[in-house]
Structures are given as structure tokens and as C-alpha cells.
Amino acid sequence: MPLRLARGLGGAVLFVSLLLLSFSVLAFDDLSFQGHWVWWVWPLLLLVVCFFIGLVAVPAGVGGGVLFVPIIGGFFPFHLDFVRGTGLLVALTSALVSSPGLLRLGFAELRLALPLALVVSVSSIAGAFCGLLLPEKIAQISLGILILGIVLLMLLIQPTKLDPTQQGDPWVRALKISGFYCDPYSGQDVHWTPYHLRGALGVFVLIGFLAGMFGLGAGWANVPALNLLMQVPMKAAAGTSGLILSMSSSAAWVYLNKGALLALIAVPAILGMTLGASIGVRILGRLNAKWIRYFVISLLFLAGLRMLMQGLR
């Protein structure tokens, strides 16, 4: 009974916070109260918000970057240039922190991640350069549209079923890529072989470019591409996606070298996200992942809408 009550309360809190957020999105023209508050309030608030982003990102199955950029870009006074640079760092950090554990469990495949990371690294550098050249309004409109597209992707895509008879394509056989893990829920051994590596390389070029351009990380697109196109099981797709991100920090370096990184913004964001994600992993089993996922989708929808409105204003 207390558990049901707690779940009901949790649902009510989520509903009320969404209502409040919707109100704030529609009612206020400028939520970034630049200059009205003392400066240290913002890094402190950033630490708290990033903690909660990290907390819900893990159960919702999305990377930190895709939540960070629209939320912080829409509701904080920082310019989008700094938000995107920090977004890439936040995505990189969450991937770096989670990769060792995923590798230990066998959920991430190094042989698959290495060629894809190479493609993502190169294209994300090009994306980062283009992103820094974009005028602010164009960047806001494109980011808003992209975020709304991601919301649609999250709503529509269902995990694909594995075909145990597949043997992989010639590229996969040449690179000797295959995976194996023991599923902790079913207790069964899962053997898998990816497919369509050549086609996937092209898709990852586009993913890397968009990730570098908007500072979103790439987990939101890596996982569907690995699962739907390459037929990698969902858990291995999520793990390998993190591994790819951990190896492709080159776009973050472009932002760093251009000066689009302020320690006052980057460090609280990274530390908050890391703390939140480490707690999120621990309470993963106790949360209603479905509700959290819907909450995150609604949050992304509002943040994307706000970003689009800012660009069109």
C-alpha cells in the first residue's frame, strides 16, 4: 500500500511539475532573469538541475546531452554557444562514466564501436565547425525542430526482435564483429551478430555531424541506428552507443579550442550530471521506467517547443 501511495504521489508530482513547466513555457517571454540574481545562483541551480537530468536520463534510456542542451539553452541565461560546448562535455562524461561497467557486463562491443567511433569523430568535427558558424536564431530553430523530431522518434520506435539465424554481412565477417552477454532478467545467454555495417557507417556520418553541430551527444540516434538498422539487441545497442561516445571527444575539443567553454558552467554541469546518473543507475529497479520515459518525452517536447519559439521570436 505505501508503495502504491508513493507511486501515486510520484505521478502527481510529475503531473504538477509538467503543468507548471507548460505554464512557464507559454506565459513568460524571458525566463532567463539575466542580471537580476547574483551570479553564483546560476552555477548552483545548474548543478541541481543537472543532478535531476542525470537522475532521469538513465531510467529514460537517453543520454545526458540530449536533455541538457534544450533545457539549459531554453531556461538558463547562457548563450547557446556555451551550452552546446558544455552539452558535448556532459554527454562525453556520462559515456565515460558508464562505459567501464557496460564493458564488464558485456553490453558494449569494442570491435563494433571502434569503426563507428572513427566515422562519428570525423563528422562531428565538421558539425562542430558548422554549429559555431550558425547564427543564433537559425541554430535555435534547427535545434527546436531536431528536438521535436527526437520526441517523435522516441514515441514511435519500438525495439526490434533479434534474428538468431543471421550471419552478418561481409564487412562484419572481415572485422570479426560479434557479441555475447548474459541477460540478467531472463538469465539467458544472448549471442548476436550485427548487420548492414557499410550502410550504418553512412548513417553514423550524419549522426556525428548533428551531434557536433548541436552539442547533443549522439545516444538518441546511435541506439535506434544500432538496434533497427544493424539488428544489435537493445541492451548491447545502448552499451555500444556509450562506448562510441566515449571515444569520440573530438567535437568537444573544437568547442574547447574556440573558447566556447566556461569552467563556471561546465564544471557544475558535469559534476551534477555524474552524481545524478550514478544515483539513477542504483535506483533504476525501483522506478517506474515507463512513467519516467513519458516524463522525459514531455520535458523534451516543451524544451524543444520553447527553443523553436525563441528562434522564431
Added chain:
Amino acid sequence: MYLKKWFEQKESLLYGQVLDWVVKLCLLLMAISFLIYVGGGLPQLMDLDQVAQNWHLSLSDFQRATHRPLAVGWQLREVGLSGEFICRLCIQSLCSASLLSLVLVCVKFYRHRDWIYVAITLANLAILGLAMGGFF
């Protein structure tokens, strides 16, 4: 099959173990360096109020307004020994965390005479190295 898998997993485990240690160390140092930075433990290159007054500006306008020195790659002499310097050092170390793991994995592939993966890992290292050096 399992023996083959075990040999293959060793590269992954090596990558994961090295990464785990490097990332934890970087995050710890980052937290300490940030406290030193905001606490004024080291001289500040730019007043924190000045940073906050200008962080709503685009990158180019921010540079113009604050005359902040731009340090490219690991050439951090421009920023001198300051609060920003130690924070940036930690952020850059975090960005480079996968480099050491990739080098070790590359050596492992080389020992196994797995030439395709040696080439792929070297290409990854080259791209990362060029990005870190500020060549892009």
C-alpha cells in the same frame, strides 16, 4: 567459442579498467580545482562577476567584451597559473581520458596481429590527437 570470446573480451576489459581509473581521478581533481577557482585560492584570469555579466553573449562577442586569452589545445601558457588554468586542465584531461585506453588497446591488437583493428585504432588516435593539438 568461449575461449575465443575471452581473448576478445580482454581488450574490452583493459579499455574499461583504464578508463574507469582515469575518469574517477579526473572528476575528483575537477571538483577540487573548481572549489579552488570559485574560492579564490588562485588568481583569477577574469573576475567571476565579469564572466556572469557576459555569458549571455555569443562566443565572438564574449571574446571581444572580455579580451579573454584563447588557449588552444594543450598550450595553456596563455592562461597562466590561474583558477581557470587548473579547471581547464582537468576538463581537458577528462576529454583525453579515452586516449590512454586506446593506446593500450592498440598495443593489444598489435600483439594479436589484428592489423585491421590496429589501423582503425591508430586512425581514431590520430583524429583525437589532432583535435587535442588544436589542429582543427
